[in-house]
Amino acid sequence: MWKITKTESIPIYQQIIALMEDYIEVGKLLPGDRIPAERELATMLNVNRSTLSKALDELSARGIITRKQGSGTRISEDKWGVFTGQKTNWRHYVSQGSFLQATPYMDKMKQLLHESPDGVIDLASGELPVQLIPKISTPALSWQTFLAEEGSEDIAGYQPLKETIRDMIARNHDVQTNLDQIFITSGAQQALFLITQCLLTSGDAIAIESPSYFYALSIFQSAGLRIYALPMDENGVKLDELEQLYRKHRIKMVFVNPTFQNPTSLTMGIKRREALVKLCAKIQVPIVEDDPYSMLSFTDYSMPPLLKKLDPDNVLYIGSLSKIMGSTTRIGWLLGPAAVVTRLAEARKEMDFGLSIFPQVLANHVLNDADFEYHISWLRQTLQKQRDLLIACLPEGLKYHVPQGGFHLWCQLPSDKNWTSRSFDIFLEHKLLVMPAFLFGIKEPAIRLTFTRLNEEDSSEFRWRLRDIIMKLNAE
Template identity: 85%
Template sequence: MWKITKTKSFPIYQQIVTLIEAYIETGKLLPGDKIPAERELATMLHVNRSTLVKALDELSARGIITRKQGSGTRISEDKWGVFTGQKTNWRHYVTQGSFLQATPYMDKMKQLLHESPDDVIDLASGELPVHLIPKISTPALSWQSFLAEEDSEDTAGYQPLKETIRDMIARDHDVKTNLDQIFITSGAQQALFLITQCLLTSGDAIAIESPSYFYALSIFQSAGLRIYALPMDENGVKLDELEQLYRKHRIKMVFVNPTFQNPTSLTMSVKRREALVKLCAKIQVPIVEDDPYSMLAFTDQAMPPLLKKIDPDNVLYIGSLSKVMGSTTRIGWLLGPAAVVTRLAEARQEMDFGLSIFPQVLANHVLNDPGFDKHIVWLQETLRTQRDTLIAHLPNGVTYHIPEGGFHLWCHLPENKMWMNRDFDIFLEHKLLVMPAFLFGIKEPSIRLTFARLNETELIDIQKKLADIITR
């Protein structure tokens, strides 16, 4: 049975692969069948053991065989591994793509929320509930009216919306910018995607905060970028660490979320912002400033200046409406040098990732509605109240930094035990959805709780579940 007719047309290891595939197709080998041990099979086929191992490696990678130490090599019983004629093994493709798959923990959360929606307490979702989204009516525009608005759009976005954003940024942040320096995107992630695809190349090194929600994004891996963690303290990223990373790995770009940072909700100090901008200008490394939460400040004190204000030339600024109008809004903007805006806009057009005129017209209407500013004030007050309510119901032993904006609370659990990734499954067992620290790139006993979706009827249960978990 185990015999190949050697030919120079194909490498020997490929002939072995073809032989085993043919035996499976004709039924000589069935799912679960064990094939001879490597040394024995190599002797039977009259080939070197290394040649056989190479063939088995390929069959294993394609899911056709399974190899387990102590149990030998068997024909796969998994439905993806059964070879039924000349069919593509799609599992190989869906598991080998450059975009990261969801982590097992996130999959478990989704499954739990799907199976027991009424029993689950959701403190993980990073989105506003419907009742906190602005109740602003849409304009009464006909289809022809929408189409007519396309005359006011270029590759970088809808002109009236760009004007509104220019005025809003000038009013709220004292940042002056020209219309050719504004790029409208379908959310912040499109801006990040275009930056990674157009301004960086595969193999480039970037620095991102640690912890950071950036670790949950696949866009950096898909671009083939090398990611280096930039440690933080209470004032923001540590600049001595950044300089070391630059000298060791030649960092090409720094990504930060300096205002109400996700997940810690910390805000980088003015002094640290100025020093960061100065250092990056010195080493000629551009900064990407992601700013989704600055509209949600709870304090009456003046917020630190945007990095974009401190250094307009070296900072790409990304804003978004998703945290105040819901993620389905899909409207964001990037402020940068005109040459960068033109490059990104042209690239988006080439990729056919064009942005529809409809959400842009609606976003412009909402931002200019007199009720929008009133809603933001109400939303700030509501979120501050929900923050205080959640804090009041945290059990003893949980420590935290009180956020002055946003809608996340970064909590530290007692360190009287080692927390491995699998240990956080206990939250799922209690049907309490939280975001563990390992999802943000660090291994420590910390969790992110979102108070935007807080239901006051669940407070006692939250307190009891957390107390049970940390005292177990």
């Protein structure tokens, strides 16, 4: 395995780097794999140690490997702090573009779904299945009607839809917003993409919750940003950790999902929210508040105020219809200062990412439909029942927080073993799709279980598969 064909036209240390990158690309080396000790590897490659050390130093600087005294050198399992915007690696431009990064585990899940779709139990997908999407009829609109509606649209979106969202945010969250502070986007990810491309600069440092689904998004690294882990407790992000990150790395922006957080489903408490906006205002660091799940609360208790309500000027708020109307809806919105909305809207226009009038008109119709509130109520009740069904299937001894809203349950697995990313392959062997903790940026024995697709028919089989997995894990 460890062999290079030396050529005089390329420095030997660069050939070693290329060999390692090739092995990672084809799956011969996986995240967490340990490579031989330096002296042993130099002998296997038939190179001197100084040449090998130079190659390893560059691989380490790129974040491809991690070197720790006592534990050896391993292929990196995460991307915390990695800066990918320093240079263009044309050699892998097509096969490893920033938006094509996929983990071997995700590839295995996709392959399993393709090969045996009927035998797989999917608790990994974070999207609504078809049967939970609202059965709201669309209006009979002519082509001329849509063309006429274009007169009600500016670069920031369809005016009637912005009015509907303004009224909905005021009604649901007591947040008052002007129309020039609302930006309609093609889903939440377009809003995130435009923020990273237009408001930040390559090399900037940002903080995201740990664990967080933000970690799995390639948009941050594609923008050349360095991402740093912001640890959490049961009340939300730890503010002392944020202060340390700011002092050490000069954090330029904080990204949080404070309500029914993905993947933990925890909700940040009001005191922590107040302290967070106060701290960020003090250090002049903007907050991006992603809020896809707040409409899906399972309780009648009032929710904590949005960060946007607590500090309207320093918070960019992102909402979306994808979690209540299906991912194909592709309608989201950003609430921010008018100058920011204008900047992002103009940038989208320059990129030719204009948003079609069709989904905006239809979304406005759905949000104003008399059956919309009924659908939301029904969806909450249905998701709560599926949450309870999932919990009833869990074997004793597993630790979890009962989610009070959203889609997900965060479950701690037996921790008395040495977990690596390969340890989670046992779920694939049992054709059970889950989202391991390492996909969210932490190295812990934990999984995210999404209950949107669980039904009575699969629940019994899921129970036995999971119990078999836990028994095997405990026996190791």
